[in-house]
Amino acid sequence: MAKTQEIVVVGCGRLGSLLASYLSNEGHNVVIVDAREAAFDQLSAEFSGFTVVGDATEMAILEQSRINRADCLLAVTDQDNINLMVAQVARTMFEVSTVIARVYDPTREAIYKEFGIDTISPTQLSADALLNILHQSPLVMP
Amino acid sequence: MGRYQAFLRQRYRAVGGYTGLVCLIAGIGILSPLLALIFYSEEWVLAGGFLVPGLLLSAFGWAAWRWLTPKTGRSLTLQEGSVIVVLSWLLVILVGTVPFIWISGLTFTQAVFESTSGWTTTGLSVVDVTQAPRLILLFRSITELYGGAGLAIITLSAIAGPSGSGLSSAEGRSEQLAPHVRRSAKLVLSIYSGYVAIGILALRIAGMDWFDAVNHAFAALSTGGFSTRPDSIGYWDSVPVEVVTWVLMLLGSFNFVLSYLILRGKWSSLWRDGQVRLQIVLIGGSAIVLWLGITGAIYGSVGKAFRVAVFEPISALTTTGFSTVGYGDWSGLGWLILILLMLVGGGAGSTAGGIKQMRIYILYRSLLWEIQRMLMPDRLVSEPRIWQTNNRRFISDEQVRQTALFVFLYLATYGVISLIMAGHGYSLDESLFETASAMSTVGLSVGVTAPDAPTTLLWTEIVAMFLGRLEFLTVLVGLIRLVRDIRPAISHD
Numbered sequence: 001m002a003k004t005q006e007i008v009v010v011g012c013g014r015l016g017s018l019l020a021s022y023l024s025n026e027g028h029n030v031v032i033v034d035a036r037e038a039a040f041d042q043l044s045a046e047f048s049g050f051t052v053v054g055d056a057t058e059m060a061i062l063e064q065s066r067i068n069r070a071d072c073l074l075a076v077t078d079q080d081n082i083n084l085m086v087a088q089v090a091r092t093m094f095e096v097s098t099v100i101a102r103v104y105d106p107t108r109e110a111i112y113k114e115f116g117i118d119t120i121s122p123t124q125l126s127a128d129a130l131l132n133i134l135h136q137s138p139l140v141m142p
Numbered sequence: 143m144g145r146y147q148a149f150l151r152q153r154y155r156a157v158g159g160y161t162g163l164v165c166l167i168a169g170i171g172i173l174s175p176l177l178a179l180i181f182y183s184e185e186w187v188l189a190g191g192f193l194v195p196g197l198l199l200s201a202f203g204w205a206a207w208r209w210l211t212p213k214t215g216r217s218l219t220l221q222e223g224s225v226i227v228v229l230s231w232l233l234v235i236l237v238g239t240v241p242f243i244w245i246s247g248l249t250f251t252q253a254v255f256e257s258t259s260g261w262t263t264t265g266l267s268v269v270d271v272t273q274a275p276r277l278i279l280l281f282r283s284i285t286e287l288y289g290g291a292g293l294a295i296i297t298l299s300a301i302a303g304p305s306g307s308g309l310s311s312a313e314g315r316s317e318q319l320a321p322h323v324r325r326s327a328k329l330v331l332s333i334y335s336g337y338v339a340i341g342i343l344a345l346r347i348a349g350m351d352w353f354d355a356v357n358h359a360f361a362a363l364s365t366g367g368f369s370t371r372p373d374s375i376g377y378w379d380s381v382p383v384e385v386v387t388w389v390l391m392l393l394g395s396f397n398f399v400l401s402y403l404i405l406r407g408k409w410s411s412l413w414r415d416g417q418v419r420l421q422i423v424l425i426g427g428s429a430i431v432l433w434l435g436i437t438g439a440i441y442g443s444v445g446k447a448f449r450v451a452v453f454e455p456i457s458a459l460t461t462t463g464f465s466t467v468g469y470g471d472w473s474g475l476g477w478l479i480l481i482l483l484m485l486v487g488g489g490a491g492s493t494a495g496g497i498k499q500m501r502i503y504i505l506y507r508s509l510l511w512e513i514q515r516m517l518m519p520d521r522l523v524s525e526p527r528i529w530q531t532n533n534r535r536f537i538s539d540e541q542v543r544q545t546a547l548f549v550f551l552y553l554a555t556y557g558v559i560s561l562i563m564a565g566h567g568y569s570l571d572e573s574l575f576e577t578a579s580a581m582s583t584v585g586l587s588v589g590v591t592a593p594d595a596p597t598t599l600l601w602t603e604i605v606a607m608f609l610g611r612l613e614f615l616t617v618l619v620g621l622i623r624l625v626r627d628i629r630p631a632i633s634h635d
Contacts, residue, residue, distance in 0.1 A: 004325070025217070025305045029321040046217040048307040048323035064533075066321070 004028055006070045008096075010056040010086050011077030015102065017042035019074060024049050031065045056086050059093070067094045075101040080108060087117045150631040155210045156218065157225050160304055162206025164230035164297045169200030171288045172238065175281040188245050188277050195240035199233070218304045221623050223312030227294060227612065228620030234293065235261050235608075241281055246274060252593060255600045260285030261293075262611035263493060265367025265463040265585025266603065268593040272372060276353065282368045283360040289611070290364025290394065290493035291334050299327035312620070314613045317491040319402045330398045333405065334493075337363050341390045348382035358464075362390035365494045367463030367585035375453070376466040384449055387464060388456050395421075395460035395488030397500075399531045414529040416503040417489045421459065424486065424499075428455040428479050436476045441467075454586075458483040461494040463585025469575075470588070477571050480586065484578040485556070495583030495610050497552050501545045503528065508542045551614055555606075556581055562602045563590065580606040 005028045009020045012034035020032045021044040030049035033056045034040065040051045054061035056077070067073065073090040075083035080103050087101040092115075099117050103109055106124040113119070173196035179186055218226070238261060239253035248256065252268045259266045263286045271279065288296065294313040307316065307323045318326040341359035346352060354370050361368045371377035375387055393401065400418070403411045412418055433451035441447045450467055457464045458480045469477065487496010511526035518524070525536045556577060563573035568590055576590040580603040591603065609617055 004322075006321075024322065027322065027324065029325060031321045044217065045219050045306040045308060048305065048318070048326075049321035050318070 005072055006066065007031070008033065008062075008065050008067055008070045008073045008090075010034075010073065010075045010083070012039040012042060012051075013076070013078055014042070016074075016076045017044070017047075019076065020049065021047045031070075033061060033065050057082060057089075059089070062086075062089065062094070067096065070094070070096050072096065072098040073100070075099070077102075080105055084108070084112065084117075087112070088115055091115060091117055147630055147633070150627055152212065153222065154627070154631060156212050156216070156304070157222055157229075159207050159209075159211030160218065160297075160309065161226050161230045161233070162203040162208075162210065164226065164293050165203030165233055166200050166207060167203075167297050167300055168230070168234040168288065168293055169196050169198075169203055169237075171284060172196035172199060172241070172281075174284055175277050178277060178280050182276050185275050185277050188275055191241040191244035192277070192281065194244075195237045199237045216304050217306035218308035219306075220308045220311055221619055223294075223308035223310075224616045224620035225624050226309060226620075227312040228617055228624070230293060231261065231608070231612065238285055241278065242269070246278055248593075251597050251600050255604055256282070257285065258604045258607050259585070260366070260368065261289040262583050262607045263289045263364045263366040263461075263495070264580060264583040264607045264611075265361065265369075266580060266587055266591045266607075267368060267585075268591065268595075268600070270593070271370055279357060279368075279370050280353075283357040283366070286364040286366030286368055287338070287360040290366060291331060292493075295327045295330055298324055299331045312616050314616065315491055317397070317399055319399055329402060333398060333401050334363065337390070337393050337401075341386075341393075344386045344390070345383065348386045349378060349380050350383065358387070359390065362387055362462060362464065363394040363493065365391060365394040365460050365462045365488060365492070365583075367457070369464060374466070375464045379466075381445075381449065384453055384466065388453065391456055391460040391462045391464070392421075394462065395492050395494040397489040397491045397531065399491060400489070403531055411529075411531050415531055416507070416528045417499040417530075420499045420503050420506075421489070424459055424483060425452075425455050428459075428483060432476055432479060436472055440471055454480060455483055458584060458586060459486060459488065461487050461496050461582050461584045463579065463587075465586055469586075474571065477575055477588075481574055481578045484582045484584045484586070485552075487582045495581075497549055497582075500530070501549060504537055504541065504545050505549065508537055511537075548614070552581075555609065555614070559602055559606050563599065566596055566599050576603070577606065581610040583607055583610045 007023055007028050007030050009016050009030060009032045012032050016032060020030050024030045025046040031052060032049060033052045033054065035055055037053045052061060052065045056062060067090060073087065073096045075087045077083055083101040083103065087099045090096040091099045101112060101117050101119050103112065103119050103121050104123050106121045109119050109121055173192060176189060176192055179189065235254065235257050238257035242248045242253035242256050243250065246269060255268055260282050292313045292315060294309045295315060298310060310323055310327065319329045320326045338359055341363055342355050345355035345359055350358065357370050369375065375384060397417060400411065400415055429451045432455065433447060437447040437451045441450060453466050461484065485497055486502055487498050488494020490498045490500035507526050507528050527534050527536050559581065560573045560577040563577055564570060572588050572590050575588050579586045
């Protein structure tokens with residue numbers, strides 16, 4: 001990601017606020033959306049983008065978040081269904097080139113793949129990491 | 143050295159570094175009048191008056207920036223931003239006095255006054271413009287040009303500055319044009335420079351010579367109001383010059399976000415915006431009252447009466463401070479209208495000063511809402527909303543509280559400073575007028591501000607201009623933070 005990108009982050013939780021602050025610090029144009037205004041208190045001082053209060057599953061809120069010119073959308077709310085819906089809308093309606101969603105439930109990842117949405121599953125990642133440690137540990141080695 | 147002390151020192155290295163960066167940019171600003179030597183080479187003997195302070199400030203700034211700025215932790219909080227803004231503005235104003243003392247032979251107080259008036263885009267003056275060399279006149283306009291854009295904004299857009307919006311918010315520019323502070327600052331500067339270029343051309347076509355056109359374009363768009371003539375815009379007594387100046391002053395007092403949307407063709411945001419509506423009502427209403435009440439009777443021709451009735455309200459509300467006539471023969475009605483307009487001031491996030499139209503509009507809408515709520519059933523749930531550029535905003539109780547407190551602070555300070563003025567023996571109307579003019583960084587004068595005014599009076603106005611430009615709270619927060627941190631940061635135990 002060399003040049004300045006337009007990025008929409010949906011969900012300002014621990015992950016969303018961290019991502020938005022990093023990306024803003026790197027010089028990208030960041031808009032972050034959350035339904036609760038108080039959520040934006042988690043953003044660090046590096047963040048200098050726009051904040052939009054509202055339900056990201058509404059088209060009007062997404063349009064207000066400058067999704068029309070976004071290069072990238074990150075759906076990172078704590079609800080798999082919301083992430084899926086927002087990501088799908090961004091992909092098909094607004095044709096955002098890069099859409100990444102967080103999914104807790106690994107079984108859903110297949111559906112996302114069909115829609116052309118990249119996914120990160122914390123559950124899957126944790127499982128892989130744990131298994132990795134277990135396999136390297138001499139105690140459990142067969 | 144305790145942990146807290148180490149932390150404070152590390153933070154103040156960053157503060158020092160970015161203060162240096164602002165000084166570097168401002169130093170280049172002080173050097174820039176020298177470009178005019180290409181056209182007026184006979185004034186080269188005056189060059190030292192700009193070279194020495196400009197180079198010293200730049201060198202100091204560059205050194206502080208290079209050595210102090212930390213490699214990590216480059217973001218600034220609003221409080222740290224406030225300290226930087228206050229420190230750098232004070233330094234820049236101080237260094238800005240050198241050309242006035244060196245070249246024009248002003249006393250220190252007069253020079254500080256002129257410098258503060260310039261950087262804060264006020265336009266009150268103690269320099270005799272008929273005697274002043276061209277370089278000094280241009281320098282005054284350039285300080286207004288810089289001060290209008292805001293030193294922090296120029297710094298943020300020019301070189302890689304701190305990340306985060308602490309610095310620009312501290313200078314009263316929390317509203318952004320783009321979702322990144324640097325991109326936003328760059329956009330503001332492009333719009334501003336575009337306006338200036340068009341303004342210079344338009345004034346030249348309207349009948350000024352190039353030198354006057356440059357100076358007046360700088361002064362009008364920064365809503366500063368320094369003129370190269372004692373009679374200000376009245377010297378030309380020409381319709382085209384006045385009309386062009388109307389437009390430039392209004393553009394200067396427009397919120398930059400609004401300018402940006404209009405330039406991108408979103409005209410609907412113009413008519414919906416609360417500040418624009420308020421501005422239309424205020425200027426239209428004042429012009430009609432002034433015309434019927436004052437100018438119609440004083441100035442013979444209908445044309446002249448109309449022009450004066452439109453020009454002066456625009457100049458007062460945009461906090462520019464150009465004038466086409468003197469106000470000595472106006473009645474109390476005219477003075478009061480101008481005082482009220484000056485207190486209201488321009489748009490939030492513009493180059494103008496004053497309480498700002500946005501705050502007045504928020505309070506007005508909240509008042510309407512309060513009355514409506516009393517007439518409605520108890521259980522009614524409603525939220526007052528306003529159009530701010532193309533966004534619909536809901537007014538929160540917190541916002542109303544902050545706005546009301548700011549207006550209270552503004553008016554209380556206004557009362558105290560008027561009191562000090564009246565204490566110097568000036569009449570009530572003169573004191574109220576001149577105080578409003580200084581605090582809202584307007585620059586209209588009824589004759590109180592003069593080179594031979596008492597020293598204490600000039601210093602009072604200096605404080606008023608400084609507080610007015612940086613919107614009080616930044617100055618308070620910055621100074622208090624600094625004073626509180628100094629002792630723990632340098633103590634040896």
